[in-house]
Amino acid sequence: MMFDHRLILLATPRQIGVLDWRPGRMHWLGEFRATPEGLNAFHRIIARNAGLPVVLVADTVEEDYRSEILPHVQGRARAELLGRKLRQVFRNARFTGAWRQAREASGRRDDRYLLAALPDADWLTPWLGVLHREGAPLAGITPLALAYQYLLARLRTPSTHVLLACRLGNGLRLSYYHNGLLRFSRLIAGDTPTQSPGNAAEEIAKTQLYMSGQRILPREARLHVLLLDPTGQLDSAQAPLNADPAFSARAIDLATLARALHIPDDFLRVTPEVAPLAAIASEALPLNLAPADLLQPHTEFLWRRGLRAAAGVIAFLGAGMTAAYWLHAQDLSDQAARLAQQVQRLESRYGAIARTFPPDAATPEQLAQTVTLAGRLDRPQTAVDTLLATVGAALQSTPGIVLETLRWRDDSLTSGQARLEIDAALVPFQGNFRAAMQDIEGFMRVLGAVPGVTGVSLVRSPVNADSTGTLSGKTIEGSAANMPVARFSVSANFAEIAR
Numbered sequence: 001m002m003f004d005h006r007l008i009l010l011a012t013p014r015q016i017g018v019l020d021w022r023p024g025r026m027h028w029l030g031e032f033r034a035t036p037e038g039l040n041a042f043h044r045i046i047a048r049n050a051g052l053p054v055v056l057v058a059d060t061v062e063e064d065y066r067s068e069i070l071p072h073v074q075g076r077a078r079a080e081l082l083g084r085k086l087r088q089v090f091r092n093a094r095f096t097g098a099w100r101q102a103r104e105a106s107g108r109r110d111d112r113y114l115l116a117a118l119p120d121a122d123w124l125t126p127w128l129g130v131l132h133r134e135g136a137p138l139a140g141i142t143p144l145a146l147a148y149q150y151l152l153a154r155l156r157t158p159s160t161h162v163l164l165a166c167r168l169g170n171g172l173r174l175s176y177y178h179n180g181l182l183r184f185s186r187l188i189a190g191d192t193p194t195q196s197p198g199n200a201a202e203e204i205a206k207t208q209l210y211m212s213g214q215r216i217l218p219r220e221a222r223l224h225v226l227l228l229d230p231t232g233q234l235d236s237a238q239a240p241l242n243a244d245p246a247f248s249a250r251a252i253d254l255a256t257l258a259r260a261l262h263i264p265d266d267f268l269r270v271t272p273e274v275a276p277l278a279a280i281a282s283e284a285l286p287l288n289l290a291p292a293d294l295l296q297p298h299t300e301f302l303w304r305r306g307l308r309a310a311a312g313v314i315a316f317l318g319a320g321m322t323a324a325y326w327l328h329a330q331d332l333s334d335q336a337a338r339l340a341q342q343v344q345r346l347e348s349r350y351g352a353i354a355r356t357f358p359p360d361a362a363t364p365e366q367l368a369q370t371v372t373l374a375g376r377l378d379r380p381q382t383a384v385d386t387l388l389a390t391v392g393a394a395l396q397s398t399p400g401i402v403l404e405t406l407r408w409r410d411d412s413l414t415s416g417q418a419r420l421e422i423d424a425a426l427v428p429f430q431g432n433f434r435a436a437m438q439d440i441e442g443f444m445r446v447l448g449a450v451p452g453v454t455g456v457s458l459v460r461s462p463v464n465a466d467s468t469g470t471l472s473g474k475t476i477e478g479s480a481a482n483m484p485v486a487r488f489s490v491s492a493n494f495a496e497i498a499r
Contacts, residue, residue, distance in 0.1 A: 059144040062120040090117040099287040137301035140288040145185035147276035154260040159224035426486040462486035
């Protein structure tokens with residue numbers, strides 16, 4: 001069901017009426033005769049409203065209805081089945097349609113269809129030609145009896161078997177509805193003598209007999225007849241019908257019809273033919289007689305409208321996201337501005353407090369040096385006697401080594417160790433450098449084995465092992481006083497030793 005702006009056309013072989021309808025509002029644009037002047041006036045109306053979808057409601061004597069029970073199939077199989085059945089029943093009729101109304105409750109649970117056709121619809125060609133030339137999207141062609149079905153739904157008629165006898169033009173239309181669904185309809189033309197109550201009641205009785213004979217209406221069913229005629233010509237048929245036990249008749253006045261359709265009484269009184277059009281205007285068309293080639297413009301119209309709707313939704317979402325991001329950015333900007341103001345206030349307060357401080361007695365560099373010196377003074381002093389006792393023990397174990405210089409440095413603030421540098425010599429030295437190196441290595445091993453020593457390294461060796469150096473010397477003979485001395489330097493690291 002689509003609630004949009006559309007044109008509803010009521011077409012008869014003699015004329016066509018145009019209703020401009022939108023939800024909550026309608027405007028009757030007039031009736032146009034099937035003459036060149038009427039076609040031109042109708043063309044102007046369609047040209048002004050070429051972008052609106054069109055629903056054409058056909059009201060003609062030449063219409064046919066058949067009820068069929070067909071196997072329950074779906075999809076492409078259903079379309080092929082209905083196509084074959086429509087061609088079989090209605091031969092070469094162009095305007096045909098099938099409506100699946102219900103499904104059987106027992107047996108194979110087949111589907112019950114209503115097949116309908118307009119066998120002779122050449123009179124529609126001029127009106128359809130105008131719609132085609134203007135590119136008006138035709139949504140469908142449906143019989144007037146289907147519009148009356150929606151009119152009955154608005155009237156809330158509870159009866160199972162209802163016959164609506166309606167005269168809104170020059171003819172009398174009799175439509176039968178079973179449980180609110182269309183089953184049969186016929187139009188008695190205006191030149192048929194049905195003006196007297198006896199003739200109208202007689203036509204209704206004939207229709208009841210025909211439907212019973214065709215098994216459309218059960219023989220024992222009591223038919224509830226609704227009489228709808230703004231001119232009041234059918235009101236007098238109510239008494240003869242109620243006298244027959246096969247009927248129960250009731251007349252519907254325009255006031256009741258106007259309240260059901262939410263239409264002003266004066267508007268409905270002037271144009272009573274809009275009643276079925278207003279009832280079907282907002283409804284879907286379960287029984288569409290238009291061929292596929294006539295519905296192609298409406299399919300394209302639906303695609304265009306769907307694309308525009310999708311574009312509108314995307315644009316709306318994009319605008320919403322843009323607005324959300326903009327508001328978030330504005331919030332962040334406000335927060336940044338508040339933080340900047342807070343920082344400025346804190347800096348101003350700090351500056352005001354700092355101006356009250358007394359003048360500094362020393363520079364920051366001097367304060368740093370003072371703190372470093374205080375830290376060094378606070379640390380425990382290295383036990384020098386322990387270092388000397390360690391070196392003495394090592395020298396005693398190697399009597400050939402004579403101590404010349406002893407230096408130590410406290411690196412406890414940086415590395416947590418004390419560094420000891422020893423300058424010594426081998427006395428006496430016989431000129432055997434291999435033996436001298438062995439004695440030095442023995443001294444270093446003894447020194448390294450002392451508890452607290454973390455590393456011993458040879459700083460200066462009595463032998464120059466550099467490959468780029470030159471070899472020089474002389475052989476000295478004589479007393480021990482004239483013998484050479486093999487000097488070397490050793491560095492030892494001690495763990496922090498506190499007093």
